[in-house]
Each structure stands twice: as C-alpha cells, then as structure tokens.
Amino acid sequence: MERQVELATAQGRTDINLALEDAFIPILKATYNLPNLINLNRKRKNYPGIDLGDDHDRVAFQITSTTTLDKVKSTVQQFMDRAYYNSFDELYVLMLTPKQSSYSQAAIDGLLTDQLSFNCKKHIIDLGDLLREVSALRVTAQERILKEFEHILGETEAFISFSAETIETPTTITSNLQAIELPASVYVAELTIDDKAVITRAKAELNYGGRSTNRRSTIKMALLLEGVETDAWVYYDGRLFAFQDMEQTGVAAVIDAGSIERLDVTDLSDSPEIENVNILKQLLVAQTQERLKSKQVRLHSKDRFFFFGPSQEGQKERKEAWIGKKRSERRVYKVIQQKKDPTKVAHHQHLSFNLSFIRFEDAWYAEIVPSWYYSFNGYRRSNWHEDLLSKQKRQEHNSTVRDQVRFVAYFLASLTEDGVGTSEIRYQSLIQFETNQGTEAEALMSEVEGVVEENADDPDEVAA
Known part of the structure; x- marks a missing residue:
C-alpha cells in the first residue's frame, strides 16, 4: 500500500490518502467503540500529525505506511507541540504495513508530559492487531467489518479511482x-477426576515434583496416567469438549461416558454467547496442535x-x-x-x-x-x-x-x-x-x- 500511495502521488492523485483514511473509519468505530470518529483532514485540510479523531470520546489516530521509531516520535512530537491533548486523551498510530517487533518506550517518554500517556505496546497497532480485536466482537459486528476489510484488502477500486489508462x-x-x-460435530461430557488423587499418582508414576496450578494441567496428567497423550480437547466449566467421539478415544477415561452429548458445530459457531464461540476457537487450535505433533511442529505452551x-x-x-x-x-x-x-x-x-x-x-x-x-x-x-x-x-x-x-x-x-x-x-x-x-x-x-x-x-x- 505504501508504494501504491507513491504511485498515486506521482500521478498527481492525492485523493488516495483521504480514501484510505475514510476506509478505516467504520472498522475503527466498531473495534474501539468510537461512534463519532471522523476524518480530521476533511474537517481541516492536511490536519498536521493526526488523521482521524473522535472528540467526544477523545481518541485520535495517525494512519501511516511508515513503521520506524522516527515516524512514531514525529507523530507524538506534533501531538504535543500542537496541544492536541486539549481535544484528545489517547493517540494511536495505525501502521498499514507490519509494525516492528519493538519500539523504544524511553525514546517516546522523553517527548511526553503529564498531558499524554503513550504506551508503545498498546498505542502502536497494525492490521494484525485490528483483526485480533475484531475476532472478539459479536458475530454481526465481525460480518460488517469483513465488508470493510474486503474493500481495503482487495476491492481497492471501490475507493481508488485510477484513470482508465492505469x-x-x-x-x-x-x-x-x-x-x-x-468439523461437523462437537462432543461434550462431564469431567470425572479427583484432582488430589491425580496429583498423588502423578508424583509417584510420572515423577511430577510440583503442584498443579490449573485444572487443565491436572486433566493432562490424568490422561497421561491412562496412557493417553492427546491435546485435542478443551476444558470449560467442569466439562470437556472435543471434535472426536469421546467413546472412541482415550479421553473417555476421564469423563462420565453417560453424560456425552453430541452437538452440531453450529451450536457453538452460531451461538450468541461469546464463551461458546471461544470454546470453538480453542478447539480449532487444540486439534491443529494435535495434528502438527506428527509433523514435529510444536505449540509453545506459554x-x-x-x-x-x-x-x-x-x-x-x-x-x-x-x-x-x-x-x-x-x-x-x-x-x-x-x-x-x-x-x-x-x-x-x-x-x-x-x-x-x-x-x-x-x-x-x-x-x-x-x-x-x-x-x-x-x-x-x-x-x-x-x-x-x-x-x-x-x-x-x-x-x-x-x-x-x-x-x-x-x-x-x-x-x-x-x-x-x-x-x-x-x-x-x-x-x-x-x-x-x-x-x-x-x-x-x-x-x-x-x-x-x-x-x-x-x-x-x-x-x-
């Protein structure tokens, strides 16, 4: 996109910059709950230092293709020099290309006063960060945002009118x-293990020397004690969830077989309860983890x-x-x-x-x-x-x-x-x-x- 902007500029087309700024408004409105977000450059031509702002919730955005620390410092410096903190309490820098792995907080702190708090990890974002925020929204909101991302990622002609020659x-x-x-189905069953008994056995049979800090690790040990090494399951609220029929897998050793219930996957994917959708997402990661084991691709536990x-x-x-x-x-x-x-x-x-x-x-x-x-x-x-x-x-x-x-x-x-x-x-x-x-x-x-x-x-x- 950065070079796309350069191409348009070389052709004398400056409308692409405003078009891209406008394109992100509905996404940022929904993601950050900013109903009054507007393009400040349309309010005042070439609004220096920031591009979008909601002066009701007092949040501003700078949209840029440049990912350097110098660009962030320049943005923060202009924000302070022009006293934008009188209108906005928060400043985000949205980068259109992948941001760097880290930015010097000390370099930014040297530009700040008590009027603005800027945390590099929180306030420097890219499209990957936006997508992760979107995934936590309601399904209907995600569907609306998809349409906007389709414009930005692929259907750019809807926003950018290059001349017929181009x-x-x-x-x-x-x-x-x-x-x-x-997968077509999800199976759920009540967990039936005695945590203290599992830990006692694990110390004796698995050389476990610590103390279990969460229920999942205890369940993992219970399965290992039964000779089962699968990770393709999710624990939530006293129950285990899996895509495979538990009666046909080793997971049956730690659950009440009489409580097994088969659900259609849409019971989770289409659920209005965010907990159910999150269980499905965790199951997808868990099953992928299990499938990748044989390919010597591991999931970092932390x-x-x-x-x-x-x-x-x-x-x-x-x-x-x-x-x-x-x-x-x-x-x-x-x-x-x-x-x-x-x-x-x-x-x-x-x-x-x-x-x-x-x-x-x-x-x-x-x-x-x-x-x-x-x-x-x-x-x-x-x-x-x-x-x-x-x-x-x-x-x-x-x-x-x-x-x-x-x-x-x-x-x-x-x-x-x-x-x-x-x-x-x-x-x-x-x-x-x-x-x-x-x-x-x-x-x-x-x-x-x-x-x-x-x-x-x-x-x-x-x-x-």
Whole structure:
C-alpha cells in the first residue's frame, strides 16, 4: 500500500490518502467503540500529525505506511507541540504495513508530559492487531467489518479511482486468511477426576515434583496416567469438549461416558454467547496442535505460537518441500554454531507462526502471522531472542513475509491431504481478491498486513 500511495502521488492523485483514511473509519468505530470518529483532514485540510479523531470520546489516530521509531516520535512530537491533548486523551498510530517487533518506550517518554500517556505496546497497532480485536466482537459486528476489510484488502477500486489508462490488467492478491472447513460435530461430557488423587499418582508414576496450578494441567496428567497423550480437547466449566467421539478415544477415561452429548458445530459457531464461540476457537487450535505433533511442529505452551523443530534426532537443518510458483524447499529449522567456537551451539532458529481463527459472514478462516523463534535448546527461548528476531526482520522484505504465509498455508493444507474425516478441521486455500491494477501498479504494489501475493525470492528457499 505504501508504494501504491507513491504511485498515486506521482500521478498527481492525492485523493488516495483521504480514501484510505475514510476506509478505516467504520472498522475503527466498531473495534474501539468510537461512534463519532471522523476524518480530521476533511474537517481541516492536511490536519498536521493526526488523521482521524473522535472528540467526544477523545481518541485520535495517525494512519501511516511508515513503521520506524522516527515516524512514531514525529507523530507524538506534533501531538504535543500542537496541544492536541486539549481535544484528545489517547493517540494511536495505525501502521498499514507490519509494525516492528519493538519500539523504544524511553525514546517516546522523553517527548511526553503529564498531558499524554503513550504506551508503545498498546498505542502502536497494525492490521494484525485490528483483526485480533475484531475476532472478539459479536458475530454481526465481525460480518460488517469483513465488508470493510474486503474493500481495503482487495476491492481497492471501490475507493481508488485510477484513470482508465492505469486500469489495464486484473491482478489477484491473496490475504493471510486461509479458508477452513469446520468439523461437523462437537462432543461434550462431564469431567470425572479427583484432582488430589491425580496429583498423588502423578508424583509417584510420572515423577511430577510440583503442584498443579490449573485444572487443565491436572486433566493432562490424568490422561497421561491412562496412557493417553492427546491435546485435542478443551476444558470449560467442569466439562470437556472435543471434535472426536469421546467413546472412541482415550479421553473417555476421564469423563462420565453417560453424560456425552453430541452437538452440531453450529451450536457453538452460531451461538450468541461469546464463551461458546471461544470454546470453538480453542478447539480449532487444540486439534491443529494435535495434528502438527506428527509433523514435529510444536505449540509453545506459554506464548501459544507454533514453531518447527528438527524432524529427527540430531538434525542440524530441516527443509520442507512445497509448491509455490514452482516446486522448492524451505528451511524451517537450523542449528546455528558459535562463531568463536564452532563446536558449540549459539542458538536454534525456528520458523514460527501465530494462528488465530476468525469468522466472516458464514465462513471461517485461519489468520496466519509468520515469524521466527530463537531457542537455546530447541524449545526454551534464547536470552537473545528479541535481538536475533529484530536482526532477521531487518533482512526480510515484504515478498519474504508473503512467501512465508503461503508456505505455512500450503503446509497446513497438506494436513487435509492426509485423509482426515468429518471430525477434523480442513485447511483449504488462502482468500484471493481481484483488483484492477495496471502493470506498473502491479509491479509497485506493496504489502498491507494480512495481504500476500505470489512471489518466491526468500534466501532460505531453494528450487527443487
């Protein structure tokens, strides 16, 4: 989108900036409950420093394609210099491309006075943050917001009227939302375990040396004591939920078989109760976790992201075959040796991805956000993780991130090819939109967070 703006500016078209600002108004209104949000640039031409504002709830937004700390500092500095705090209590910086992994809070604090509080983690947002906020809204609100995102992500001609000379060839762009097919049923049953007895047995039989801090860990131990290692279940309010028939799985060992009830998946997906929808989302993650175990892709227990590990003992590097524009291999794991002493391991590098689930209208999608994880032993986070990740991100281009999304989607879709039944989630294809862009515009089109297009120029990818 940043280069799309540059193209329009070069053509003397400044309306694209206002159009994009307007496009986000209904989304931000619903997401942040700001009914009086308006485009300040329409109220006063080129409103310096901020673009959108609700002077009733006193919240302002700056919308930008620039993700640097300097841009954030400039925005905050203008806000303070022009005393916008007299009209607004909060300032958000919405970035149209993926934000950096971190920003210096100390650098921002040096610009602030008592009139404004600005927290980098809270007030610097990108489209990935917006999507996560949207997923917590009511279904009807999500459906409305989908329409707005469709305009921004794909149907840009509805907002941007390039001259007829620039509209030459339709271009297909692909989002980071992967279509999925839900399992047909959900099974629920009452949990029947004695927590104290389970912990006592776990200490004796599983060498458990601690004290259980939550019910889920106790249930996990109860299953392990019965020789069951599945994670494809969710616990809520004294009951277990699963996509598989519990009478046919090891989960039956910890529940009252007489209480098993079969629900249609729509009983959760269409429920007006947010708790039921959240149970479904947790089940989708849990079943994906279970399916990925055999592929040596683990779910980080604390931070809840997936990461690739070695596919066999002692493996120094792992590559996965896939088909993008061409058949190729992608490196998903590597052991990095110390430079000073090559016989010692510096850290392990893992391709990772966050996975969340979103419903738009009557369809469900998995949102894929790729990244990298650095461990010191193949699992536990390296003390240098943040520095290593920041360095890696500086080396990556938009096309690299786009291709990572496409690879993860391909990898997840391959799970479906294993021959799953109606009790399994099915990963299908990335959503595609068509937009009329000329060849020059196509060449200059840049990534919006959540928008990916076909490319394959990652240095970690080798043609097969």
